[in-house]
Amino acid sequence: MRQHVNPLSRNFNEIERIPALIEMFGDSKSNLHLDIGCAAGEFLFDLALINTNWNYIGIEIRERLVKTAKLKVRERDIKNLYFIFGNANNILHDVQSKFIFKNVKSISFNFPDPWFKKRHYKRRVIQPEFLNLLSNSLQKGSLIFIKTDVKDLFDYMDCIISNNFNFKKIDKNDFNFSESFNPSQVKTNREKYVIVNQLDIFERIYIKI
Template sequence: MAVVRVRQHVNPLSDKYQQPASAPVWEKVYAELKQPLHLDIGCARGQFVLEMAQQLPLWNFLGLEIREPLVIQANKLREEAGLTNLHYVFCNANNSVRSLLASLPAGVLQRVSIQFPDPWFKKRHQKRRVVQPELVAELAEFLPVGGTVFLQSDVEEVAIEMCDRFQEHPGFVRQNQEWLKENPLSVQTERERSTLERGEPVYRAVFERQGQED
């Protein structure tokens, strides 16, 4: 399959991306709908969750991506691989996570990953970053106690900000106060591999959903 060329940066605040995504008929998406779900926000070409779905057939995987051509190609690759525990949705995660998760069986979401999100370096653009307090609150609403969020970036400033947002929410606790030296998951993203091959650092953290928010 030919490589799809798309814009590297998409402004999630533009009018084009303000309509929340409609949830698919999940019973037609996943063969076993009540399996634990791993949500990957900003999945790009979807290779990470494709490999994860192949390795862990007793889990379901959902990749969200704001660049529609990448989602179309990723779903074609999923179909070619014959996977019934994987799906990709074109959406702006910041206004679609709630509608997508609310339509799934309660408690299936068990793990979330947000990996190498667009850093939006310019200060006036930082409100475009995906990890906003509203997104953290929605993930806290749907993740059961013990569910985890895995964060990583090759930009320390972005990694710190993501961690700060989760630490500010009473429903999350960081598992380790130091950056993780290793990826706790069995698959690396393409960006992670290329960063490590260049000998550059990756900043990683895991947060766990805790009870007793009051």
């Protein structure tokens, strides 16, 4: 069982330099998707190879995973995938990252760390201030995807997002995945584990209105 990283540690106050989109991607004008807590990024590698007309950024707090993922991107010469190391909250709140939002069409939170103890809830990645930031920065029509196997965490995230009047729930059955960042509904590593072990998956899509 891996030791969870405390995102509120001061170690994450300093943020790496975020290059301009034109430095990150072959075609910086493509639709951009952000995956928060992407771990080693396998999900994003799969997506980036299938959907070359989308750009993908993964943000992950475990530095070693990000270093390895960045190396793999370079070795494979992938032009539509970029990884950023750090606490996603700090990174996206930082003024130097504001430009990222210009092209962002969607954000996914796939199986975020649950932080089961009540006193640790503030370490959960989705927080009201984070939602305010997304609500102020994302363009109308942008999408947020959440997915977890922990019902309590799902309720927590859903409550925070639903309390923000700029986001509306979308019925998954009415959603056209073919035009999304994930047209072939690629699964994340945790999702594959959850499916094999027949655990429940709680998920929801929200649109910025």
